[in-house]
Amino acid sequence: MIIVQKYGGTSVADLDRIRNVASRVKATRDAGNKVVVVVSARAGVTNRLIADAKSLAEHPDSRELDMLASIGEQETIALTAIALHSMGVPAVSRTGAQVGIKTDSEFTKARIVDITGGDLNKQLDEGKVVIVAGFQGVTDDGQITTLGRGGSDLSAIALAKAVNADVCQIYTDVDGVYTADPRVVKDASKLNEISYDEMLELASLGSKVMQARSVEFAKKHNVVFEVRSSMNNNPGTIVKEEVASMEDVVVRGVAADKNQTKVVLLGLNDQPGTAAKIFNALGKANVNVDMIVQNVGRDGIANMTFTVPTDDAFKAEKAIDSIKDDIAAKNFRTMTDRVAKVSVVGIGMRSHSGVAADLFTAFANAGINIQLISTSEIKISVAVEVEKADEAVRVAHAAFGLGQA
Amino acid sequence: MIIVQKYGGTSVADLDRIRNVASRVKATRDAGNKVVVVVSARAGVTNRLIADAKSLAEHPDSRELDMLASIGEQETIALTAIALHSMGVPAVSRTGAQVGIKTDSEFTKARIVDITGGDLNKQLDEGKVVIVAGFQGVTDDGQITTLGRGGSDLSAIALAKAVNADVCQIYTDVDGVYTADPRVVKDASKLNEISYDEMLELASLGSKVMQARSVEFAKKHNVVFEVRSSMNNNPGTIVKEEVASMEDVVVRGVAADKNQTKVVLLGLNDQPGTAAKIFNALGKANVNVDMIVQNVGRDGIANMTFTVPTDDAFKAEKAIDSIKDDIAAKNFRTMTDRVAKVSVVGIGMRSHSGVAADLFTAFANAGINIQLISTSEIKISVAVEVEKADEAVRVAHAAFGLGQA
Numbered sequence: 063m064i065i066v067q068k069y070g071g072t073s074v075a076d077l078d079r080i081r082n083v084a085s086r087v088k089a090t091r092d093a094g095n096k097v098v099v100v101v102s103a104r105a106g107v108t109n110r111l112i113a114d115a116k117s118l119a120e121h122p123d124s125r126e127l128d129m130l131a132s133i134g135e136q137e138t139i140a141l142t143a144i145a146l147h148s149m150g151v152p153a154v155s156r157t158g159a160q161v162g163i164k165t166d167s168e169f170t171k172a173r174i175v176d177i178t179g180g181d182l183n184k185q186l187d188e189g190k191v192v193i194v195a196g197f198q199g200v201t202d203d204g205q206i207t208t209l210g211r212g213g214s215d216l217s218a219i220a221l222a223k224a225v226n227a228d229v230c231q232i233y234t235d236v237d238g239v240y241t242a243d244p245r246v247v248k249d250a251s252k253l254n255e256i257s258y259d260e261m262l263e264l265a266s267l268g269s270k271v272m273q274a275r276s277v278e279f280a281k282k283h284n285v286v287f288e289v290r291s292s293m294n295n296n297p298g299t300i301v302k303e304e305v306a307s308m309e310d311v312v313v314r315g316v317a318a319d320k321n322q323t324k325v326v327l328l329g330l331n332d333q334p335g336t337a338a339k340i341f342n343a344l345g346k347a348n349v350n351v352d353m354i355v356q357n358v359g360r361d362g363i364a365n366m367t368f369t370v371p372t373d374d375a376f377k378a379e380k381a382i383d384s385i386k387d388d389i390a391a392k393n394f395r396t397m398t399d400r401v402a403k404v405s406v407v408g409i410g411m412r413s414h415s416g417v418a419a420d421l422f423t424a425f426a427n428a429g430i431n432i433q434l435i436s437t438s439e440i441k442i443s444v445a446v447e448v449e450k451a452d453e454a455v456r457v458a459h460a461a462f463g464l465g466q467a
Numbered sequence: 468m469i470i471v472q473k474y475g476g477t478s479v480a481d482l483d484r485i486r487n488v489a490s491r492v493k494a495t496r497d498a499g500n501k502v503v504v505v506v507s508a509r510a511g512v513t514n515r516l517i518a519d520a521k522s523l524a525e526h527p528d529s530r531e532l533d534m535l536a537s538i539g540e541q542e543t544i545a546l547t548a549i550a551l552h553s554m555g556v557p558a559v560s561r562t563g564a565q566v567g568i569k570t571d572s573e574f575t576k577a578r579i580v581d582i583t584g585g586d587l588n589k590q591l592d593e594g595k596v597v598i599v600a601g602f603q604g605v606t607d608d609g610q611i612t613t614l615g616r617g618g619s620d621l622s623a624i625a626l627a628k629a630v631n632a633d634v635c636q637i638y639t640d641v642d643g644v645y646t647a648d649p650r651v652v653k654d655a656s657k658l659n660e661i662s663y664d665e666m667l668e669l670a671s672l673g674s675k676v677m678q679a680r681s682v683e684f685a686k687k688h689n690v691v692f693e694v695r696s697s698m699n700n701n702p703g704t705i706v707k708e709e710v711a712s713m714e715d716v717v718v719r720g721v722a723a724d725k726n727q728t729k730v731v732l733l734g735l736n737d738q739p740g741t742a743a744k745i746f747n748a749l750g751k752a753n754v755n756v757d758m759i760v761q762n763v764g765r766d767g768i769a770n771m772t773f774t775v776p777t778d779d780a781f782k783a784e785k786a787i788d789s790i791k792d793d794i795a796a797k798n799f800r801t802m803t804d805r806v807a808k809v810s811v812v813g814i815g816m817r818s819h820s821g822v823a824a825d826l827f828t829a830f831a832n833a834g835i836n837i838q839l840i841s842t843s844e845i846k847i848s849v850a851v852e853v854e855k856a857d858e859a860v861r862v863a864h865a866a867f868g869l870g871q872a
């Protein structure tokens with residue numbers, strides 16, 4: 063088999079952990095596999111480099127930041143190859159440029175446009191383990207780029223596609239994807255498999271296992287991957303295209319995002335175009351809006367509520383303030399309040415009705431007040447008091463029978 | 468003018484020094500010049516990386532060592548570019564590969580075979596300062612190489628050739644090339660100029676300003692360069708092809724190498740071929756032999772004396788021992804003794820006679836015993852007791868009137 067393994071910064075944080083990674087890679091190769099390893103920078107290295115850059119210039123040039131940051135992974139690939147050699151394993155390191163991870167020129171957040179693979183297959187055929195620097199690529203004119211947050215996962219999935227790998231393993235510090243955060247829900251259980259769409263909803267809903275872009279890339283190119291721990295040999299969670307049997311499970315998992323702020327606009331002018339003006343202004347300010355509710359107007363006055371990430375709340379208020387004269391009726395006011403967004407996710411919802419009713423009933427029985435609701439084809443999200451978030455997750459988790467058998 | 472400036476590891480050791488380098492570069496550009504800057508890794512960085520590699524494997528693979536070591540310079544180029552930006556200077560960093568410093572595949576000590584320059588001239592024409600990573604290159608098939616000791620000087624001189632620079636400045640922690648080591652000779656004076664051949668002799672004789680290979684490259688490609696300090700604005704020493712006026716100065720400088728060992732072979736078989744056997748054996752053992760003296764034999768027995776670098780002395784004794792039966796007559800013995808090699812250098816010697824006589828007279832008057840002598844067209848070297856080395860340098864320096872006026 064051809065296996066791609068990705069190890070993050072914590073897994074290669076020091077020389078002992080690099081040896082540990084090398085041992086795992088050796089075991090995989092000794093079992094008769096061709097192995098491509100993707101590694102991140104050692105934990106803390108990238109941050110130190112960026113801090114140096116920022117102490118030289120308030121806003122360092124993004125091209126130079128990529129030139130700088132990319133050395134973190136280059137350090138790890140060489141050290142990992144050397145560790146493998148010391149165990150008698152033939153191995154060779156490759157930068158992103160050397161395996162032809164071609165990107166656009168959006169430095170610090172480049173997008174992969176193509177992967178040539180360089181001499182990857184040749185090296186694998188010669189029995190060598192190839193250690194590739196994650197997180198980095200190269201433009202058509204030879205400039206070094208980085209892929210932004212979660213970039214090494216993306217490198218691994220893209221390389222799995224390029225070498226037509228049988229297995230792509232994303233090693234991390236958790237055992238896989240859980241039905242809920244095990245720190246919140248004691249009987250949360252690890253999922254054996256999950257569909258791309260479910261994983262995408264969980265990623266965007268505050269379950270921090272992987273960035274959505276890597277999952278999107280995997281879905282687009284149909285790369286099956288596994289999220290698993292580098293600290294043990296437990297099987298992890300397989301992420302793949304949905305199969306019919308997945309629909310038997312109505313709710314796959316429950317996630318909570320506690321960094322949401324509810325923005326309430328009272329006393330709006332109830333005329334066509336008011337909503338458009340509001341969301342145009344928010345869009346221009348790069349505010350990510352979610353969970354919109356507009357109340358039916360009375361006497362020409364309407365109210366509107368939506369949520370934004372708490373980091374964007376101030377920007378949102380400023381944007382609203384800038385168009386106040388255009389949208390305000392009598393007694394216009396803006397109110398903000400921190401909320402938590404609790405979501406249940408499952409592709410089974412497409413073919414099962416009554417999920418929302420079951421969820422709302424469970425919350426009502428537990429005395430949890432629902433402030434806002436938004437739904438998609440495979441997800442129901444509700445905004446609740448931040449203080450009630452953990453309880454709401456536990457209630458939802460129990461309501462859909464997600465606990466360990 | 469097009470100016471290439473090279474700054475070594477001490478000059479870019481920390482962020483403050485990188486700012487200092489950026490200020491100097493800015494001043495050079497503000498004076499209307501096109502500037503290419505070659506930088507080394509921050510002092511200590513390369514050693515730390517190599518130490519990490521050696522703690523993972525006793526003999527790390529040389530290809531991986533180059534992958535690893537090359538990040539030191541990549542860090543410096545990005546930080547230097549960012550420092551220049553913060554001063555409002557347009558600047559762009561380039562790795563060795565990006566400016567097409569093509570080398571052979573002798574990892575950790577690669578030789579430059581070609582320099583394409585990449586987009587260097589285009590960037591310069593656009594008014595940008597280009598910061599190039601010294602010490603590194605790339606093979607034809609895209610593998611990262613390093614050039615070995617003194618590699619950044621070599622990068623600078625090679626780039627000066629590639630862009631047809633008007634000036635190539637090698638910034639270091641000394642003011643230039645002196646007539647003798649100022650720590651030994653109080654009135655040693657800085658040379659305004661020196662020929663390649665003189666510089667080569669001084670480099671190989673233990674004057675540590677530059678590695679001989681960089682000077683050889685400059686001589687071969689006729690690149691004029693200046694050795695000067697990054698701590699002040701004093702003019703340094705210009706190194707260039709000799710001109711007629713240089714011959715007026717008989718002795719340019721005095722150097723001492725205290726790491727020499729004298730090997731004396733007593734009781735050799737005085738037959739044709741004995742010397743050949745000895746130096747073949749030493750050559751096979753990679754021992755660098757210097758200052759050979761063979762005494763005329765008597766009664767079929769000869770003696771021979773030569774010097775080797777002290778680090779090679781043990782290897783030399785072993786090599787001699789391995790062929791003992793082939794070369795020994797009665798009472799064969801090997802004796803070794805540490806010595807210092809003191810040399811006077813000057814292309815003026817070619818056209819001036821009597822230099823050796825003047826030197827030996829001065830030593831005799833000072834009571835310094837000469838153990839061995841070797842000469843070249845532009846150099847006279849003598850081996851003396853290590854304890855007398857500094858005094859011998861001072862005596863020679865005074866004898867040829869090299870002190871400051």
